[in-house]
Amino acid sequence: MKLCRQLKAFEIRLGYEFSNPELLARSLTHCSMSASVHGNNQRLEFLGDRILGMAIAEAILAQDDDAAEGSLARRLNELVRKETCSEMAGNIDLGSVLRLGRSEMKSGGRRKTAVLGDAMEAVIAAVYLDSGYETARDVILRHWGSRIADAKSVPPDSKTALQEWAQARGLSAPEYLEISREGPDHAPEFLIEAKLDDKLSAMASAGSKRQAEQAAAKTLLGILASR
Numbered sequence: 622m623k624l625c626r627q628l629k630a631f632e633i634r635l636g637y638e639f640s641n642p643e644l645l646a647r648s649l650t651h652c653s654m655s656a657s658v659h660g661n662n663q664r665l666e667f668l669g670d671r672i673l674g675m676a677i678a679e680a681i682l683a684q685d686d687d688a689a690e691g692s693l694a695r696r697l698n699e700l701v702r703k704e705t706c707s708e709m710a711g712n713i714d715l716g717s718v719l720r721l722g723r724s725e726m727k728s729g730g731r732r733k734t735a736v737l738g739d740a741m742e743a744v745i746a747a748v749y750l751d752s753g754y755e756t757a758r759d760v761i762l763r764h765w766g767s768r769i770a771d772a773k774s775v776p777p778d779s780k781t782a783l784q785e786w787a788q789a790r791g792l793s794a795p796e797y798l799e800i801s802r803e804g805p806d807h808a809p810e811f812l813i814e815a816k817l818d819d820k821l822s823a824m825a826s827a828g829s830k831r832q833a834e835q836a837a838a839k840t841l842l843g844i845l846a847s848r
Contacts, residue, residue: 645747647665684769695777721736780795795815795817798813810826823837823844
């Protein structure tokens with residue numbers, strides 16, 4: 622009964638009531654729940670990522686008729702990246718209703734950026750399967766609205782800035798190499814090297830490949846700025 626009340630409260634925060642509650646339950650079930658009757662949210666996360674990208678792309682195109690493709694791509698990347706999805710999940714306290722296995726729960730899974738971001742995408746897919754694209758888009762725009770409005774002023778992330786630096790000098794796109802991965806599956810640590818054509822490189826580590834790549838690119842940009 623308590624879980625049912627929590628899910629109903631979550632639907633209110635989300636702004637959508639499911640016709641098929643099983644979809645919501647699956648979207649909130651992490652893969653660490655290996656024996657869950659609901660399955661897990663990995664396939665839904667895959668679908669939700671694409672739906673989110675479509676809805677956000679439509680919104681930023683409608684927002685700015687004159688923006689160049691590069692500017693649009695930068696805004697899209699900022700709005701759909703895992704960190705932004707995690708932030709949206711935090712705004713509606715999604716972590717409180719996640720179904721996690723014991724090890725994931727002990728390692729702080731309810732607060733992890735990747736876990737929350739994936740679950741937010743899975744919830745979007747669940748809305749889509751329950752009620753169609755237009756409803757899913759409305760849910761997305763309700764929660765991403767202010768971020769979309771502010772996206773024009775978003776500076777390029779470190780990977781984008783490094784790629785633009787390389788392109789301006791006729792170099793190939795930066796290469797990102799996984800040097801090592803350590804730690805358990807639920808809390809990995811990636812060491813990534815960012816490398817340019819001229820052999821200049823920098824390394825950084827983080828809890829996800831995406832974050833480590835960004836950190837390595839930022840470090841390399843700092844080296845370039847000091848030359």
